[in-house]
Amino acid sequence: MQTRSPTRRKEESPSPSPAMGTRAAGKPKTTAAVGARAARGNKQAGAATKREEATAPAPAPAITSTGSSQSPPPEVEPSTRKVEGGEGDSALAKRVRDDEEDKEAAQAFNFRHFWNFLFSAQANFEDIKEENPNEWMIDLIAADIPPMRHTDDPGAIYAKCYDAVQVYSVEVKQIKCGLRWPIEVFGHVAVRDSLDRKRNLVFNRGRDDCQTLTAEDSSLVLTGPSRYVLAMDNPDFEVELKVKGIAETEDKVLSSHAFTFNCIYDDGSSVKRRVASNKRSTVQITFALIPETVEATFEVKVVDGSLDPSLRPHFFASTHHHPSTKCVLLDPREGAMVISDNNSVKLTRSVVSVEVLGGLKLTAEALDDEKAVVPRTTIIFEPQRDGRVDGFLDLNCCKMVVKVSWSRLSIC
Structure with a gap:
């Protein structure tokens, strides 16, 4: 048997293909060439970058996201x-x-x-609930629903004693960011329900009619709502308040807040206090759900005598459901009592929601310069589903008649 030597086996082993040989032989050389070209390219790119940085304008400041779902993508220019x-x-x-x-x-x-x-198809965002109780349109979609809607319509089958939201007060609890008491505040506070989606104003003042707030007296003078607030489909609260500056360009936003009151699971057993804080203020809204209510609209007329001009009248109402919480009808901070040509007293607020199985207490008092109560008188009303009732007040030789118009609520 023939024996092959290791040298012979090596010589007889198959040789690589020309292609394989080319790749194997050229790999180190190719890698070195690529590395040299890459180094030259990096050097040239670095020089170009330095030239561009020297001639390019300063970059625009970045815009930080507000967290809003409506914010545009970062690549879109602000303009x-x-x-x-x-x-x-x-x-x-x-x-x-x-x-x-x-x-x-x-x-x-x-x-x-x-x-x-x-x-937006139903109303404009800026639309305001009108306060005229005598004129309203038939078209319910565009209707401006007034108070006393069913006072003279006892047979309305769609009018019932629904739950309502009562707004008691709006108070600026704290000011920050360089603001100092006193401050002059203007703007609006409103509630929207599912009836007409319009702003049912609770507070509304223009820049030329600011209310001055102090550290000792920082609650707003409420003038509404102008009708009941239906506690259905979760009403929305809207706060937009500003502090007046020396010039209009120096006005500052005091509070810009909106929230929805989830009243579906609320039994109305407690008064709610919603606190909204930002960098300039802390604002508190006090309100409550009143179950199975009727709407009470007040009208006051002087029938005999007159109130001493040095005294400031104070009328407020409370209900059986929350007897210790007041709805101010005539705010003493507004000064002397204003009486029209037909002897009607100009009330600060005239609409209150009352539980139909409860009671309504109206208190009238007069305050002197020291804020001491001089005379005080109270009337108790039993709620009605419709119609009108009268009561009488005798306030420091000034006799007045109070007329309460009752109305059930409607969801359409």
Whole structure:
């Protein structure tokens, strides 16, 4: 048998293909060439980058997201951003961007857009509930629903004693960010329900009619609501308050807040206090759900005598459901009692929601310069489903008749 030597076996082993040999032989050389070209390219790119940095303008400041779901993508330039939702939204969007750390403003911004998405076909966002109880349209979609709607309509089958929301007070609990007492406040506080979606104003003052708030007296003078607030489909609260500056350009946002009251699982057993804080203030809204209510609308007339001009009248109502919480009808901070040509007293607020199986107490008093109560008188009313009842007040030789108009509520 023939024996092959190791050298012979090596010589007889198959040789690699020309292609394999080329790749194997050229790999180190190719890698070195690529590395040299990459080094030269990096050097040239670095020099070009330095030239561009020397001639390029300064980059625009970055825009931080407000957390709003409506915020545009970062790559869109601020000048090309489009804000939808109706007239006035561009100014609101700018304020949100300028005050990005204020989550309250972003929340109000989102509330407006969401409201426009749902109800813009039914009403305009800026629409306000009119206060004229004698004129209203038949078309319920566009109707401006007044108080005393069913006072003279006892047979209305769709009028019932539904739950309602009672607003008691709005108070500025704290001011911050360089603000000092006293402050001059203007703006509005409103509630929207499912009847007409309009702003049912609780407080409303223009810049030329500010209310002065002090550390000792920081609650707003409420002038509404102008009709009951239906506690169905979760009513919305809206707060937009400003502090007046020396010039209009120096006005500052005190509170810009919106929230929804989830009343579906509320039994009305307690008074609610909603606190909203931002960098400039802390505002508290006090309200409650009143179950199975009727609407009480007040009218007061002087029938004999007159009130001493040095005394300030104070009328307030309370109900059986929350007897210790007051609805102020005539605020003493408004000064002397104003009487019209037909002897009607101009009330600060005239509508209160009352539980139909409870009671309504009206208290009238007069305050002197030391805020001491001089005379005081009280009337108790039993709620009615419709019609009118009268009562009489004798306040320091000034006799007045109080007429209460009762009305059930309607959901349409």
